[in-house]
Amino acid sequence: MEFKSDKLENGLVIIGEVNKSAKSAAVGFFVKTGSRDETERINGVSHFLEHMLFKGTDKLSALEVNEAFDRTGAQFNAFTSEENTVYYAAVLPEYLVEVTELWAQLMRPALRDEDFDIEKNVIKEEIAMYKDLPSFDVMDRCRILHFDGHPCGNSVLGSEESIGNLTAEQMRDYFASRYAPNNMVLACAGNFDWDEICSLAANSCGSWQRQTVRRKLDHSEGSKKKERVEKPNLVREHICLMSAGVSAQDPRRFAASLLGTIIGDDVGSRFFWELVDKALAEAASMQFGAMDGTGAFCSYIRCSSENVTKVLDIVKGIFDDLVKDGVAEDELTKAKNKILSALVIKNELPMGRLVDLGFNWTYLQRYQTIEDDVNAIKAVTVDDVHSLIKQFRPGDFTQLSLGPALKS
Amino acid sequence: MAENFDKHTLKNGMVILGEPMEAVESVAFGFMLPAGAACLPDGCCGASNVIADWIFRGAGDKDSRQLSDAIDGLGLVRGRSVGSSHISIGAALESGNLAQSLDLYADIILSPSLKDDQFELARQLAIDDVLSLDDDPRQKVMLNLREKFYPSPLGRSTVGDIEELKALTAQNSGQIIKDKFNLSQTIFSVAGKYDFDDVCRQLEGLFETEQNGNDESMKLGQRQGKYTHIRNDGAQVHIGLMTETVKPTDEDYYNARIAISVLSGGMSARLFTEVREKRGLCYAIGARYHGLKGAAGIMCYAGTTPDKAQETLDCIVGEFNKLGEGITKDEIARAKVGLKSSLILQSESSSSRAGAIGSDHYILGRVRSLDEIKDQIEATSVDSVLAFLRANPFEGFTVVTIGPKQVNIE
Numbered sequence: 001m002e003f004k005s006d007k008l009e010n011g012l013v014i015i016g017e018v019n020k021s022a023k024s025a026a027v028g029f030f031v032k033t034g035s036r037d038e039t040e041r042i043n044g045v046s047h048f049l050e051h052m053l054f055k056g057t058d059k060l061s062a063l064e065v066n067e068a069f070d071r072t073g074a075q076f077n078a079f080t081s082e083e084n085t086v087y088y089a090a091v092l093p094e095y096l097v098e099v100t101e102l103w104a105q106l107m108r109p110a111l112r113d114e115d116f117d118i119e120k121n122v123i124k125e126e127i128a129m130y131k132d133l134p135s136f137d138v139m140d141r142c143r144i145l146h147f148d149g150h151p152c153g154n155s156v157l158g159s160e161e162s163i164g165n166l167t168a169e170q171m172r173d174y175f176a177s178r179y180a181p182n183n184m185v186l187a188c189a190g191n192f193d194w195d196e197i198c199s200l201a202a203n204s205c206g207s208w209q210r211q212t213v214r215r216k217l218d219h220s221e222g223s224k225k226k227e228r229v230e231k232p233n234l235v236r237e238h239i240c241l242m243s244a245g246v247s248a249q250d251p252r253r254f255a256a257s258l259l260g261t262i263i264g265d266d267v268g269s270r271f272f273w274e275l276v277d278k279a280l281a282e283a284a285s286m287q288f289g290a291m292d293g294t295g296a297f298c299s300y301i302r303c304s305s306e307n308v309t310k311v312l313d314i315v316k317g318i319f320d321d322l323v324k325d326g327v328a329e330d331e332l333t334k335a336k337n338k339i340l341s342a343l344v345i346k347n348e349l350p351m352g353r354l355v356d357l358g359f360n361w362t363y364l365q366r367y368q369t370i371e372d373d374v375n376a377i378k379a380v381t382v383d384d385v386h387s388l389i390k391q392f393r394p395g396d397f398t399q400l401s402l403g404p405a406l407k408s
Numbered sequence: 409m410a411e412n413f414d415k416h417t418l419k420n421g422m423v424i425l426g427e428p429m430e431a432v433e434s435v436a437f438g439f440m441l442p443a444g445a446a447c448l449p450d451g452c453c454g455a456s457n458v459i460a461d462w463i464f465r466g467a468g469d470k471d472s473r474q475l476s477d478a479i480d481g482l483g484l485v486r487g488r489s490v491g492s493s494h495i496s497i498g499a500a501l502e503s504g505n506l507a508q509s510l511d512l513y514a515d516i517i518l519s520p521s522l523k524d525d526q527f528e529l530a531r532q533l534a535i536d537d538v539l540s541l542d543d544d545p546r547q548k549v550m551l552n553l554r555e556k557f558y559p560s561p562l563g564r565s566t567v568g569d570i571e572e573l574k575a576l577t578a579q580n581s582g583q584i585i586k587d588k589f590n591l592s593q594t595i596f597s598v599a600g601k602y603d604f605d606d607v608c609r610q611l612e613g614l615f616e617t618e619q620n621g622n623d624e625s626m627k628l629g630q631r632q633g634k635y636t637h638i639r640n641d642g643a644q645v646h647i648g649l650m651t652e653t654v655k656p657t658d659e660d661y662y663n664a665r666i667a668i669s670v671l672s673g674g675m676s677a678r679l680f681t682e683v684r685e686k687r688g689l690c691y692a693i694g695a696r697y698h699g700l701k702g703a704a705g706i707m708c709y710a711g712t713t714p715d716k717a718q719e720t721l722d723c724i725v726g727e728f729n730k731l732g733e734g735i736t737k738d739e740i741a742r743a744k745v746g747l748k749s750s751l752i753l754q755s756e757s758s759s760s761r762a763g764a765i766g767s768d769h770y771i772l773g774r775v776r777s778l779d780e781i782k783d784q785i786e787a788t789s790v791d792s793v794l795a796f797l798r799a800n801p802f803e804g805f806t807v808v809t810i811g812p813k814q815v816n817i818e
Contacts, residue, residue, distance in 0.1 A: 021431045024753050054675070062685055063676065070674035070742040073749030092749050121688030129691050129711050131643040134543050233641040235542040268480045277465075277472070279532035282540055302540060330477075337483035345434045345485060345500050349756050 003367045004194045006201075010210045011182025014201050015361055017189045017353060025096040025190035026354040027197075028088035029103055030362050032185075033178040035154035036082045036292075037215055042166060044158015045174045047080040048123050052171065053087065053106045054078075055115040062115060065106065074099050075351075082143075082152050083215075083292050084362065090351040093191040100188070100197060104204035107179060116168040124164075127157050134231070134238045134402050135283075135300060141229065142240035142298075142400035148223035151216055152291060180211035187358040190350025217293035220244060228401040236282075237308050237403035238300070241315070243394045245288055245295035248363040253290045254376045255384040256297070260288035261335040262327050262385075263318065263394070264299055268334065270318050271299070280307050280314065292363065297394050305403060319395025326386045336377055343373060413765065413775050414604040418616045421592030424608055425765045425775060427599040429758060435506050435600035436758035438487065438498030439517060440766050443588035445564040446492045446626065446700075454568020455576055455584055456490040457534040458527070460497065462581065464488075465526035468515030472526060475512065482509055487759065490566045492558075492700050493770065500759045503601040507610055514614035517589060527578035538568045545646045545810040546692075548638070550709060553648035556636055557806040558703055560629035591615055597766035600758030628702065631806070635817040638810040645717035645811030649708040649724060651802045656699045656771050662784045663796035668697050668706055669743035670735055670793070671727060676742060678727050683710065689720045701771050706802075714813035721815045725805065732797035740790050747785050751778060 006014045034046050055062045069076050069089070076089035076099070087106070089099045130136045140155055147153025158166075186205070188197055222244045246252045264271045264286020271284035281303035288297050303311050346352035347370050360368045414426030448455050465472040479486065484499035497516070501509060541548040554563040598607055653664045672679045672695040683693045695708035706728075712720045754760040755778055768775045807817055 023431075023756050024749075063681060066674065066676035066681070066685070067738070067742065070676040070746060071738075073742075073745035073747075075750060075753060076675075090753055092752060095749075118686075118688040122684055122691050125644070125689070125712060125716075126691035128643040128713050129546075132545055132646070132711070236536075236540050238543070267486065268476045273473070276533070277529065279529040279536070282533055282536035302543075304536065304539070334477065334480040338480055338485070341434075341483035341485050341501055344502065345758075348432050348434060348758075351753075 001369070003369070005367065006198050008181060008202060008206055010206065010208050011180070012184055012186060012201065012205050012208065013361065014186045014198055015357060015367065016187065016192065016194050016197060017357055018192065018194055019190055019350070022190040022350050024090055024350050025093050025188060025192040026088065026090045026350040027096060027100045027103065027188045028086055028354050028358050029107055030185040030187060030358040031085040031179060032083070032183045032215070032362055033085055034081050034083040035156045036151035037178060038154055038174070041162070042170050042174060043154055043162040044123070044156070045166060045171055046085055047156050047158065048119070048163065048166065049171055049175055050078045050080045050085050051119050051123065052111055052116065053109045055112065055119065056110055057105050057108060058110050060105065065102070068102050069099065072099050080156055082154065082156060084359070086358065088351070088354060096188070096192045097196055097200060101200055101204060104200065107184070107205070108208070109175070111168060111172050111175065113168045116171065120163060123157070124160060127160055127163065130157060134234055135302065138238040138240045138400060138402040139298065139300065141402065142242050142398060145225050145227055145400050146222045146242040146296065146398035147220050148225065150218065150220040152220060152294060177211065178213065180213050181205060181208040182210050183213040185358055185361050187354055187361065189353040189357055215292065219247070219294045222296070222398050224396055224398050226399040228403065230405050231402060232405050234402065234404045236302050237305050237401060238302050239308070239399065239401045241299040241301070241397040241399050243297045243397040244392050245297050246290065246388070247293050247295050248290035249293070250290070250295070251376070252384065252388060253288070253295065255380045255388050256288040256290070256295065257339060258332060258335045258377070258380055259327070259385050259388055259394070260286050260297060261339055262331050263322070265335070265338060274314050274318060275301065275311060281311050305406065308401070316395065322389055323393070323395065326389065327382060329382055332380070332382055332385060336380070339377055340374060343377070344370065413777070416604070416608045418612060420616060422594045422596065422615055423769060424611055425595065425597040425769055426602065426604045426607065427761050427765050428602070428604070429600050429761065431756070432600050432758055433503060434500055434758050435503040435598060435602045436498065436500040436762040437506070437510070437596070437598040438496055438762050438766055439513060440494040440496050440595040440770060441517065441589055442493065442593040443495045443584065444491045444493040445566045446561045447588055448564070448584065451572055452576060452580065452584065453564055454534050454538065454573040455581055456495050456566065457537065457568050458530045458573070458576060458581055459585055460488055460490055460495045461530035461533060462522060462527055463516050463520035463585070465530065466521030466523060468519050470515070471521070475516070478512055484509060492562055492564070492566065498762065506602055507606070510607070510610055510614065518615070520585070522578070522582055522585070524578045527581060531573060531576055534568050535570060535573050538570050538573065541567060542640070545640055545642055546709070546711060549646040549648040549808050549810045550707070552636060552638070553650050553707065553806065553808045556632045556808060557650040557705055558700070559631050561626070562628065562700055562702055595766045595769055597762045599761035599765065634804065634806060636808045637814045638808070639812070640810050641812050643713065644711045645714050645809055645813055645815070647710045647712070647717065647721055647815070648808045649721070650698070650705045650806045651728065651804065653697070653704050653706050654800065655701070655704045660796045660800070662788050663793050665697055665747060666740060666743045666785070666788045666793050667731060667797055668695060669746055670739045671695055671731060672708070673743050673746045678731070679708070679724065682727055683720060683723050687719070687723065689716050689723065699771070714811060717809070717811070717813055718815050721807070728802050732794065732801060735790055735793060737790055740788070740793060744785050744788065748782055751781055
């Protein structure tokens with residue numbers, strides 16, 4: 001593995017990790033923008049814009065874009081989160097330049113009115129689809145409640161209303177202010193020619209104009225509010241818990257991930273043994289999510305309405321025990337083994353590697369080898385985890401439940 | 409691409425397959441146990457799910473907790489699934505821990521504790537999983553679709569049936585394990601970094617003495633109903649649609665795969681272009697090949713708001729029916745490169761390869777090399793795909809919808 005980096009004069013960073021033994025290569029444009037960078041009026045624009053990039057440029061129609069990707073056999077897509085929009089493709093090495101060139105062109109989209117109007121329907125269908133996925137819906141609602149006015153609570157999809165009111169002009173303004181080269185990273189991983197990618201970037205992205213781009217970076221402690229929302233067509237109780245954590249820049253993020261695994265990994269965690277193994281809840285998981293300048297622990301639990309009180313009592317007990325007795329050495333070791341295996345296996349694929357490579361640069365502006373991450377995880381001590389528990393009190397959470405009408 | 413496969417058959421008939429991969433430090437392994445949903449006795453729908461949980465609740469000299477701790481201690485990224493034909497259990501891990509992991513999995517398969525109290529918990533979780541499906545209409549519609557499309561019991565729900573799960577006992581579940589964990593029909597596969605001689609020697613020691621089970625042939629029933637609607641006051645109508653096509657063993661298999669790719673391979677394929685890009689009817693729309701050993705189909709899903717449901721279904725069926733009328737060279741070329749590159753991209757993952765070689769062996773009786781698959785894909789043409797479509801027209805669709813509104817099926 002060989003790491004390379006370069007920066008164009010307009011601020012576009014290009015990074016690559018070359019692995020000549022890989023059978024494929026992956027490329028991504030990591031744009032540092034998401035729903036947290038939106039105002040209420042244009043909520044959902046980042047994600048809608050991500051869809052609109054596939055609609056082509058002044059020279060390419062939407063169908064031509066899709067055909068151009070499919071001619072390379074690329075597995076390509078994009079995703080938008082609260083703070084990142086990522087466009088990626090995994091391809092055979094011989095197609096990487098072609099696909100990168102295509103992405104580079106798409107980063108300067110036409111944003112035509114007629115495409116905007118049709119795609120608005122697709123976005124509304126996507127909003128409707130997630131409404132029928134309560135496991136997702138509950139997290140979205142809990143995030144809003146937890147961040148309580150902090151921009152990280154902004155919904156990625158937006159609402160039927162905000163999308164309905166959004167204009168193509170507003171989207172073009174948002175695009176102009178956020179898709180600046182100095183707010184993006186072009187990353188490649190796997191089997192590719194670094195020099196080729198660099199000259200491609202210079203030719204195709206060199207004329208993009210630098211901008212001043214800002215983001216509010218306040219930490220959020222979370223509202224700790226508790227709410228229940230009824231939806232008559234639901235059968236199970238879906239519960240989301242959120243509490244504050246460290247940021248993506250904080251070295252303690254590794255300890256926070258391990259704490260999430262100890263409490264809420266799918267199997268073998270405290271949630272698992274107390275709730276799932278005992279068949280009180282069919283799903284109970286907790287994950288730590290590090291963000292720009294802040295972070296959050298997020299749990300999802302699904303159970304019958306009859307078991308809710310018992311389940312929440314047990315959850316409280318788990319967090320109380322955590323404060324009282326901390327975590328055990330062997331618990332931490334198991335969590336490390338699980339996280340390390342998953343990390344190493346994921347990074348064996350260029351596409352898996354690309355994601356870590358791009359995000360590490362987005363948040364830290366530096367290269368982290370897999371070994372750096374492995375060593376950081378191995379170095380976490382029980383005391384590190386204890387001081388996190390003490391500072392962030394994960395048992396002191398925001399709670400949102402989504403479930404059927406209660407029988408009175 | 410240099411490729412070689414390892415194969416060894418134990419005296420009891422259990423097959424051991426391997427695919428070494430040079431570029432990885434990981435290894436993935438899987439056991440395919442012939443106790444999938446379709447293999448169950450009548451009246452036990454869901455038992456495979458219960459069993460796949462129950463056997464992990466203590467095995468050999470370890471109780472449930474000790475077993476789980478041992479698995480986690482080795483850093484196993486666990487995989488477990490229930491399909492029509494098999495319960496598959498396995499893991500991906502750092503290659504140095506393979507031998508210890510296989511010891512644990514041999515205990516899980518050969519000497520699970522099967523305690524009554526643990527059975528009740530596993531059964532309750534399986535019941536809860538079935539209940540949860542009502543809150544996941546997309547998954548539910550596809551499960552129902554398979555059930556209605558395939559001749560019974562091939563499409564039997566892999567999640568389960570509430571009433572049958574309630575009636576299930578530790579005793580009959582234990583009997584199913586005894587009858588169905590048939591080593592002569594079990595396939596073990598490993599891919600990544602491993603030493604095949606070591607693996608074989610170890611598995612011989614662990615599994616070779618065991619002789620059990622008989623191969624039972626399965627009687628297939630009728631395909632059920634053309635259209636099923638399940639009322640749910642959600643935001644969308646979830647449409648599942650399936651039509652028959654050739655099995656993986658058929659000489660036209662690759663023509664079928666190319667045809668399906670033209671329909672729904674990439675974002676320039678017909679369904680995505682016509683249903684989503686031009687008409688904005690759906691966010692999620694796609695069709696894929698779904699093959700079992702005994703039957704196969706093209707399986708399509710679309711989710712859309714109620715007022716657009718009919719137009720969406722009509723548009724999809726229209727695209728299926730139009731396919732045989734003509735396909736361009738470019739479409740075939742895109743379908744070919746898409747299939748070939750997804751094959752190669754998957755070949756970098758030890759888990760994907762372990763799964764693929766096991767499934768090949770089960771369905772075809774042999775493992776296909778990537779080169780063979782690539783050559784077969786390359787051998788298709790506009791003419792061969794159109795000839796296939798003429799000889800195998802889509803003769804009817806099984807449709808299941810879940811949502812606030814029904815659709816009309818012609």
